[in-house]
Amino acid sequence: xxxxxSIARQLKGAASGIIGVLIGTQASQVTHRSLIxxxxxxxxxxxxxxxxxxxxxxxxxxxxxxxxxxxxVDGVICLSSWQLxxxxxxxDERLWPAASVFTDESPLxxxxxxxxxxxxGIRQAVAHLHARGRSRIGLAVVSPKEFVVRQRVDGYRQGIxxxxxxxxxxxxxxxxxxxHVPSEERIAEIIDQLVVGNGADAVITGNDFWxxxxxxxxxxxxxHVPDDVAVIGFDNVDVATAVxxxxxxxxxxxxxxxxxxxxLVVAGKTDxxxxxxxxxxxxxxxxxxxxxx
Numbered sequence: 001x002x003x004x005x006s007i008a009r010q011l012k013g014a015a016s017g018i019i020g021v022l023i024g025t026q027a028s029q030v031t032h033r034s035l036i037x038x039x040x041x042x043x044x045x046x047x048x049x050x051x052x053x054x055x056x057x058x059x060x061x062x063x064x065x066x067x068x069x070x071x072x073v074d075g076v077i078c079l080s081s082w083q084l085x086x087x088x089x090x091x092d093e094r095l096w097p098a099a100s101v102f103t104d105e106s107p108l109x110x111x112x113x114x115x116x117x118x119x120x121g122i123r124q125a126v127a128h129l130h131a132r133g134r135s136r137i138g139l140a141v142v143s144p145k146e147f148v149v150r151q152r153v154d155g156y157r158q159g160i161x162x163x164x165x166x167x168x169x170x171x172x173x174x175x176x177x178x179x180h181v182p183s184e185e186r187i188a189e190i191i192d193q194l195v196v197g198n199g200a201d202a203v204i205t206g207n208d209f210w211x212x213x214x215x216x217x218x219x220x221x222x223x224h225v226p227d228d229v230a231v232i233g234f235d236n237v238d239v240a241t242a243v244x245x246x247x248x249x250x251x252x253x254x255x256x257x258x259x260x261x262x263x264l265v266v267a268g269k270t271d272x273x274x275x276x277x278x279x280x281x282x283x284x285x286x287x288x289x290x291x292x293x
Contacts, residue, residue: 015270018074019042019047019073021038029235030254031079038262041258076100076101077100081102081106099264099266099267099268101261101268103257104148105147106280111278116148117285118155118250118285119151121285121287122151122156122250123155124250126162126204129230136200137160137200138200139156140194140210140214141172141173141174142175142176143180152234171198173190180207182214184217187213190214201228201230202229203232206234208239209237209239211249212240214231218231226291232287232292233249243292245292246292247292264281
């Protein structure tokens with residue numbers, strides 16, 4: 001199985017067969033799962049990955065982009081758009097190869113994006129809770145101004161208003177912070193505001209780790225899940241099945257997302273390039289029902 005030497009290919013000006021990947025140091029378990037799936041699919045297509053773990057500082061970002069350029073990478077996939085956003089150089093077209101792909105929002109019109117349909121996942125969650133007889137559904141999120149969180153909030157608002165007979169006032173706990181750790185104090189605030197203060201009989205959280213901590217603290221207060229309060233998470237990571245009761249959650253189809261990102265880079269580099277308007281692919285999400293609802 002002959003594979004041309006990548007350095008020799010670069011010297012000849014040919015495609016390197018390497019895709020650069022930027023992943024933030026604060027990346028979630030879902031993002032790392034996506035990286036694993038991406039490497040698998042890239043290898044199947046004859047490519048290798050060059051991975052840079054990026055902190056949220058402009059100098060290091062610029063150094064890694066220079067490294068990618070020196071290696072003549074065929075494209076760059078940015079897995080941590082939210083962490084790099086607003087950093088100097090992030091939206092500088094000169095730094096990005098033509099075949100660059102972003103998770104969620106792309107800062108550049110000529111770069112592609114792959115977007116998980118988080119709003120649909122939350123709408124599915126609300127519909128499921130309605131079907132289980134829940135009528136006071138709350139939502140708990142951090143960083144509500146971020147694109148990926150706005151998707152969740154939009155889906156929630158759509159879900160609670162779609163059925164005229166089940167329409168309710170929004171019950172939302174949110175905190176504008178870059179710290180996404182589900183501390184005991186924050187979980188207590190969620191319970192006090194949504195469950196105790198507003199009578200929520202179900203709570204949807206921003207991810208599975210928040211949902212697990214919520215279940216634990218509800219139980220410590222003598223509330224039963226799901227009899228008293230149903231709980232739904234987001235991401236479908238391993239912890240969802242390590243809690244009792246096992247967690248109902250939204251799966252973001254990580255493997256499919258990874259395949260789309262690699263395929264977009266390959267298409268942008270080898271298939272005649274993208275059209276003037278770079279493509280944006282929406283990946284469906286699905287509700288995984290377990291015993292927490």
